Amino acid sequence: MKEYSYQQNKKYYARRVRMLYACSLLVVVGAAVIMYLYVGKWLPVVIVIGCGAGMIGIMRLLQHTDDVCISQIVAALSDLLDSLSELERQEVFPENEDTLLSKLQSKTDKIVTTLRLQNERERAEHENIKGLVSDLSHQLKTPISNLKMYTEFLKNPHVTIEERQQYLHILDLSVERLIFLSESMIKVSRLESGLITLHCEKQSINETILQAVKDIYTDAKKADIMITYKEEISCDILHDRRWTAEACFNLLDNAVKYGKPGNEIILAVRELGLTIEISVTDQNEPISGEERTRIFERFYRGQNTCEKDGIGIGLYLAREIIEKQGGCLSVHPVGQGNCFSIVLPKQ
Template sequence: MELIWIVVLLAALFCGLILLVSRIYINRTLKKISQIINNCLSGNIDLDKEVAETRESKITMQLRTVIERAEHEKNCAKLEKNEVATLLSDLSHQLKTPLANLSMYIELLKDERLTREEQQEFIKKVSEQNSKMEWLTKMLIQISRLEVGIIEFDAAPIELRETLSESISLVYGSTARKRMEIEVEDFTDCKLIHSRKWTKEVFVNIFENAIKYSKEYSKILVRVVPMEIYTKIMIIDEGIGISKEEFSQIFKRFYRGKQVRETEGSGLGLYLAQLILAKEGGYITVDSTVGRGSVFSVFLQNSK
């Protein structure tokens, strides 16, 4: 009987000891986890440091994943917030002038002494300013969406000839008004990696600049030069030219060259062109001589 009580007592003591040890271990583990969390949150832990395969190291690695995801989402949210703020600021700045002009023309139209011809002229100016605001808004939204990666590019190996033909047809009216000609040197059609929709935007922006800053009856030449990795599409105009000091500046957002600041424009076309080409894995360069014209070279990747 005494033996049974001794066994029971020893068993009870053993269970109590296990419970005590377990409680101490759990408390220490919880304290360690709390310490790891605090260190991670305060940045006082080297998450890339090699650690032993213990429970603590596994918890640390899992915390790293959680913190990195949270940091990534925070950065994305901050980036989107900044882009929205930039877009609103840009819209406000760029729309200020056309809105002021629009308001002025509307006030002038209220004058009952205007002749029918004068009324028609002001109505035409109102329409022009409205079109300008629509274009600016569209352009800035496109740029913003491209910058944050909202727009998915469908760049694929497709024929260059059709892309060029469609681009030239889009500026036919502008060339006709200035009695200009776009000549494409004969070339063997090839498949280049690009999005037809977006690459047309690139070519149209370059053509429109060439038309705007060239004299009547002048010519724009398009030359296609095959290369090992890229194909170079050269757009050669006979315009006013660009100084070498401005070569690195003209692709910046809203930049207007010294010679063209009195000419209407937004300074967005070449910035958008560069942005689109970068998304496609291509790029753009410029060479120019003031008074003799410019050569814009678009580089698109060859299809492998």
């Protein structure tokens, strides 16, 4: 590709303009000489010279007008580039005209929109990483502090057997919490970064739900909480069985963990138009309107959950799983409890 040179093109343009003026002047002089030789009078010669001078003046005026127009276009292009560098949409040329400048305006607007979206995604990813690191350090602080503190206690030779057993129990709980936290964080980070790909297949959603029930059955039985399964429809839909079952399990686990002995959890599946709804209704304390907007945030725990084990990641993970399959997860109060609703498309 031949390299563009502004200086060379400028010199070439100036040379062509000078040649054009020189040729025009030669034509005028030649016409005047021919007129004098043919007529033999000076008046026609003066008229020809005057007309030629007027024509050259008009040419000069047109050249000046073109230079002004080109300068204005270049200034407008400079403004367009400024808007591109600042990622601000600015209409320099009209978009409703079928000209090259209008097409350039349209393409510049598309570039600005694309760069804006890319910057917003990068900013969101940056904030997400900052939040992840902050939340992780906060969650790791307590178990690591317990490990360090109670390990020092165990080094004391005067510790009684009963105290030693108590310290070991606390260390076991701290280790279990670290394991649970690390596994949960691995799931979340892999899911958010796209390292985990959901393999959606057309299969029975009912069997997926029952898999989650089997996983939570032991904990529900220990807590003396009954799970009632209501199946209004049996169908096959596109979904990832493993991760959808985990999302359902997290909702059931949340209902069991914060439930009271003798409570009942109603797990239902039904058809809603072109979607399938999976609902988990509990008899726990109703979630306030303010908290309903936050319980799906990563590491968020409600005001009345401090006495229960957990790190506030189950509902967040459930929402991420469902939304990546084109569905949605919501919660609303029902009577004296709450209803968590998963909605997935049938196709």
